Amino acid sequence: MSMSSLIKCAAAAALLAAGAASAQNFDVSIPWGPSEFHTQNAMRFAEEVGKVTRGAVTMKVHPGGALGIKANESVRAIEDRVVPMAEFAGFQNVGDIPLLGIESLPFLVDDYEQLRVMHGFARPSWEAALAKRGQKVLYVVPWPSQNFFTKRPVKTIDDLKGVRMRTYDRLTADMVTAIGMVPQQMNNPDIVPALASGRLDAVMTSGTTAVAQKYWEFLKHTYNTNHLWASNLMVIGNDAWNRISAENRAAIEKLARDLEPQFWDVSRGEHSRRMGELRTNGMTVEVASPELLARMRTVTRPMWDQFAKTAGPEGAKILADYRARTGKQ
Numbered sequence: 478m479s480m481s482s483l484i485k486c487a488a489a490a491a492l493l494a495a496g497a498a499s500a501q502n503f504d505v506s507i508p509w510g511p512s513e514f515h516t517q518n519a520m521r522f523a524e525e526v527g528k529v530t531r532g533a534v535t536m537k538v539h540p541g542g543a544l545g546i547k548a549n550e551s552v553r554a555i556e557d558r559v560v561p562m563a564e565f566a567g568f569q570n571v572g573d574i575p576l577l578g579i580e581s582l583p584f585l586v587d588d589y590e591q592l593r594v595m596h597g598f599a600r601p602s603w604e605a606a607l608a609k610r611g612q613k614v615l616y617v618v619p620w621p622s623q624n625f626f627t628k629r630p631v632k633t634i635d636d637l638k639g640v641r642m643r644t645y646d647r648l649t650a651d652m653v654t655a656i657g658m659v660p661q662q663m664n665n666p667d668i669v670p671a672l673a674s675g676r677l678d679a680v681m682t683s684g685t686t687a688v689a690q691k692y693w694e695f696l697k698h699t700y701n702t703n704h705l706w707a708s709n710l711m712v713i714g715n716d717a718w719n720r721i722s723a724e725n726r727a728a729i730e731k732l733a734r735d736l737e738p739q740f741w742d743v744s745r746g747e748h749s750r751r752m753g754e755l756r757t758n759g760m761t762v763e764v765a766s767p768e769l770l771a772r773m774r775t776v777t778r779p780m781w782d783q784f785a786k787t788a789g790p791e792g793a794k795i796l797a798d799y800r801a802r803t804g805k806q
Contacts, residue, residue, distance in 0.1 A: 501534045501721055503713070506563040508548040508665055510689050511540040514747055515709050518618060518740045519564055522711065525736065529728040534721055536562065541666070548664045549646075551712075556610045561717035566620070567603065568645050568707045569664070574606045576792050581645070582784055583652045583777035586706040589745060591803050592619055596708070598795045598802075603710070611715045615733040618740040619708040620683045621748040625700045625765070626692050627679040634772040643668055643680040648780070649705070653681075655776045665690075672696070684751030693758040700765040701752075704773065 505523065509516045516538065523536035546554045551565035552573040567577035579585075579599050586592050596617065604614045631637060638657040644650045650660035661677055665686060671677040672695040680692065687699070711733070718726065752762045765773075785793040799805070 500532065501717070503534070503536045503561045503717055504544060505536050505538045505711075506542070506544040506546040506551065506554065506560045507538055507540045508542045508546070508551075508565070509540060509686075510665075513540075513685055513689050514743050515564060515618065515620075516540045518736075518743060519711065522616070522733070522736060525732055526729055529732050530721075530725040534725055534729065542664075552607070552610060552612070555612050555712060555714045558714060558716060560714075562711070562713045564709050564711045566645070566707050566709050568648065568705075571646050571648065573610070574603070575788060576602050576606060576795070578646060578648050579784070579788070579792060579795060581648050581705040581707055582781055582796075583704050584774045585781060585799075585805060587703070589619070589741070591805075592706050592708075594802050595706075595799050598798050602791055602795060607710075607712060608715075612712045613715060613718050615711045615713060615729070616737040616740065617708050617710050618737065619706055619744050621685060621744050621751075622701060622703045623681060623683055623705055623707070624687070625679060625681055625702050625704075626687055626696045626760075627698045627700070628696055630698055630761075631700055631769065632766055633769055634776070637679075641676065641678045643671070643677055643682070645681075645707075648784075649681065651780060652704070652777050655780070656773055669695075683747070684755060685747050688751045688754045691758075693755065693760050697760060699752070699755055699760050699762040700769075701748075701763070702765045702770065702773070704777075 505519060507516055507519055519538045523538050527535050544560055546560055546563060548565055548569040549572065551563040552570045554560050555563055568581045571578035576599065580592065580595050586595055600617060607614055625631065627640065629636070634656060640658045641661050642653045642658040644653055644660040644662045646662065650662055653660045658679070661671065663671060668677070668680060669690050672680070680687070680696065681704070721729070756762050781796065785796050788796070
């Protein structure tokens with residue numbers, strides 16, 4: 478080999494070594510199991526990040542809380558640099574950022590269209606609050622319509638009296654208390670053990686989680702209540718984000734913008750798909766009765782006013798603007 482060829486080979490090797498050394502590798506903590514659609518979305522996002530950055534940035538998704546981060550610890554875990562990235566449900570982190578729970582106020586949001594309106598008002602505040610804690614939001618995707626899963630049939634609000642219901646946070650605990658149930662706050666991984674031990678009589682969640690956790694082994698009835706909406710945020714710590722080149726940051730931001738509507742479409746298709754799987758496995762599936770829904774709305778409606786009083790001027794304005802835009806009374 479000629480001297481010029483040797484020099485070229487050495488230069489190429491040096492460039493490869495420099496590229497490998499500068500590659501950014503990030504672990505992503507996710508509390509949901511590997512089969513849930515949010516996890517699948519995250520895995521697709523990670524794959525596409527590798528492509529648009531030509532391997533300069535890689536993200537490894539760790540589902541099922543494998544990194545030891547609970548869903549309600551995600552904001553603090555990123556802030557403390559325990560993990561560089563995480564996806565988490567906003568409602569499960571209201572202890573750190575109360576405004577993340579505004580979309581979960583009972584019966585405030587009816588559908589995906591109203592949820593987009595809500596996000597238009599609330600998302601800038603979410604992003605600003607997380608930025609103060611050294612974090613950047615990459616994308617936000619909602620869970621599908623919510624349901625009550627119960628052991629016994631439920632026709633009226635009296636059928637729920639004393640039922641031990643899984644809740645997410647203070648807001649949902651207040652909601653089930655107003656209805657007459659007994660709140661049992663817990664994260665997703667704790668639900669099945671609680672059902673198996675008899676600690677829980679009922680669960681509120683999406684059909685996605687119900688199928689993933691095989692609720693038909695413990696519960697018999699599904700009622701689509703659509704009582705709240707909840708969204709997940711994919712977030713990266715600024716310390717990690719700033720280590721990425723400006724070119725690749727721009728590419729990742731564009732990718733997130735492009736994929737977010739597609740991830741919303743995945744969410745839209747989840748409800749009917751999962752309801753079908755629950756039926757196949759022997760659960761009854763029906764819309765909650767008009768009487769039950771009317772009573773649930775009545776007894777939980779004061780929570781809107783309470784939120785407006787306690788959320789500060791910013792939260793009160795978001796709620797007022799949303800209600801004015803959607804005509805929600």
